[in-house]
Amino acid sequence: MAKYGFIGTGNMAQAMIKGLLAQGVVPSDIAVASPTTAAKLAQAWGVQALSAQQVIQASDLTVLAFLPNQLADVTANLVFEDQLVVSVLAGVSVDQLVTATGSHQVVRTLPNVNVAINQGVTAFATTTLTVANQAIFHDFSTQLGTAIAVPEAQFAAFSAIAGSGPAYVFKFIAALAKAGVANGLADDLATTIATQTVLGSAQMLAASGQSAQVMQDTVASPGGSTRAGLDDFDQQGFDAVVAHAIRATVEHKHA
Numbered sequence: 001m002a003k004y005g006f007i008g009t010g011n012m013a014q015a016m017i018k019g020l021l022a023q024g025v026v027p028s029d030i031a032v033a034s035p036t037t038a039a040k041l042a043q044a045w046g047v048q049a050l051s052a053q054q055v056i057q058a059s060d061l062t063v064l065a066f067l068p069n070q071l072a073d074v075t076a077n078l079v080f081e082d083q084l085v086v087s088v089l090a091g092v093s094v095d096q097l098v099t100a101t102g103s104h105q106v107v108r109t110l111p112n113v114n115v116a117i118n119q120g121v122t123a124f125a126t127t128t129l130t131v132a133n134q135a136i137f138h139d140f141s142t143q144l145g146t147a148i149a150v151p152e153a154q155f156a157a158f159s160a161i162a163g164s165g166p167a168y169v170f171k172f173i174a175a176l177a178k179a180g181v182a183n184g185l186a187d188d189l190a191t192t193i194a195t196q197t198v199l200g201s202a203q204m205l206a207a208s209g210q211s212a213q214v215m216q217d218t219v220a221s222p223g224g225s226t227r228a229g230l231d232d233f234d235q236q237g238f239d240a241v242v243a244h245a246i247r248a249t250v251e252h253k254h255a
């Protein structure tokens, strides 16, 4: 089994570690380093807390999971040689990672929080990896969900849909539940119904091989109540609202 290391153990690293543990990676095969949280995770989850340099040495793949503006400081005194480095640092390019680490075995990734339940979608861009490192990264990333090679120029768009997307789906679920309450359902019940409906619909769509547009038409019979609702969404400019919010997200990430 490959050994995985994390330098930085905040929200994203913890989501990834949870996902790996849920897939049966043994805690002692995961090494972590950070000023304070790493020791707590070692106690709580049984992973190994080490210094950052020890993490690199103990791991087949080292994840950089601190804040992007810490890259130069954190890597300044670390020796990576040609270690496989996987970065989750938003906005930090493959070239910048090579410069900072000195490794030529580098993967820039953009995971989303759903990696914690092995349902993440992760964009990645790499240097030319050895065959062995390709296999190590493939095993690592597929344990966390789906990994997709994406040109670096498209990372900002990917981030708006996949990174911020979970928050937007939660917003839709909240709106759906609120509308249920406005129409007489109890709060908890409305939330359960809305959540399960979104979960089941996404699974149905993924299994169907059809487009989301076709699936809408499948559910909405002509002249029926669902069609009336879909027509109302269109009249209210639902697609334009979503497109506007995504644009705001992409432009913010570029700011």
Ligand SMILES: NC(=O)c1ccc[n+]([C@@H]2O[C@H](COP(=O)([O-])OP(=O)(O)OC[C@H]3O[C@@H](n4cnc5c(N)ncnc54)[C@H](OP(=O)(O)O)[C@@H]3O)[C@@H](O)[C@H]2O)c1
Pocket: 007, 008, 009, 010, 011, 012, 013, 033, 034, 035, 036, 037, 038, 052, 065, 066, 067, 068, 070, 074, 088, 089, 090, 091, 110, 111, 112, 113, 163
């Ligand atoms: N959260 C997301 O949904 C998300 C999505 C995509 C990408 N990302 C990227 O993931 C990275 C981490 O984000 P986050 O949300 O997990 O941040 P976070 O919760 O603030 O965690 C930052 C981590 O960096 C650690 N750290 C601080 N100084 C360090 C040092 N000198 N050496 C090693 N570790 C150090 C902190 O350690 P202590 O806890 O011990 O202080 C903390 O564990 C960012 O680069 C972000 O762009 C996050």
